[in-house]
Amino acid sequence: MVETKVLDTYALIAFFEDEPGADFVRNLLLEAEAGSLKLALCVVNLGELWYIIARTISSALADALVEEIRGLSIEIVDADWELTHQAAIYKAKGGLSYADCYTAALAKLRQAEVVTGDPEFQKLRDEITLCWVENPPPE
Numbered sequence: 001m002v003e004t005k006v007l008d009t010y011a012l013i014a015f016f017e018d019e020p021g022a023d024f025v026r027n028l029l030l031e032a033e034a035g036s037l038k039l040a041l042c043v044v045n046l047g048e049l050w051y052i053i054a055r056t057i058s059s060a061l062a063d064a065l066v067e068e069i070r071g072l073s074i075e076i077v078d079a080d081w082e083l084t085h086q087a088a089i090y091k092a093k094g095g096l097s098y099a100d101c102y103t104a105a106l107a108k109l110r111q112a113e114v115v116t117g118d119p120e121f122q123k124l125r126d127e128i129t130l131c132w133v134e135n136p137p138p139e
Contacts, residue, residue, distance in 0.1 A: 002036065002037060002038050003037055004037075004038040004039070004040060005037065005038070005040070005112055005114075005115050005131060006040050006041070006042075006103055006106045006110065006113070006114050006115065007039055007040070007074065007103075007115050008045065008103045008115060008116035008117075008118060009045045009048045009049050009099060010116045011025050011115045011117065011133050012025070012041075012045075012049055012069070013049065013052065014117060014133050015029070016065060020117075020134045021132075021133025021134040024133045024134065025115070025133055028115065029073065029074075032073035033072075038075065038112075039072075039074045039075065040074065040075045040076075040077050040110060040112065041069070041074050041075070041076055041077065042076075042077050042079060042083065042103060042106045043076055044079055044087075044098075044102040045099055045102060045103055046066060046069065046076060048099040049062075049065065049066070049069075050063075050065075050066055053065055077106055082109065083105050084102075084105075086104075086105035086108055086109060087101040087102045087104070087105040088101070089105075090104050090105060090124065095120065096120050096121070096123060096124070097120070100118065100120060103116070103121075104121065104124050104128050107129070108127060108128055112129075113128075113129040114128055114130050114131065115131045115133060116131075116132065116133065117132060117133045117134055
């Protein structure tokens with residue numbers, strides 16, 4: 001069975017902005033292209049990436065990046081009730097953005113690792129598995 005990893009917006013920004021962790025994410029994308037790994041991304045997080053890029057650079061670049069992502073070996077997962085309900089459970093606990101709650105919920109439902117560099121995910125380390133794009137933050 002092929003392992004699944006869920007990408008957080010943090011990982012995609014690191015990749016596209018060539019920040020620390022970009023090479024790690026690039027290798028995951030290559031593994032997914034080769035079929036030895038499955039990557040998933042919630043559509044909510046794709047929207048989060050779009051608004052971050054649109055707000056900081058331009059909506060035209062945000063559109064282009066979304067199209068590029070849609071052409072990669074990443075499954076874009078729609079937010080149905082099961083996923084939304086699990087995200088809401090995480091949000092009710094506090095301490096995570098709603099978009100991050102969708103990443104965590106997708107990972108829980110798919111029994112997958114979250115690929116991130118965002119230390120906020122440490123709050124859920126007892127419920128989900130984390131895969132750091134660079135060194136894990138101190139606990």
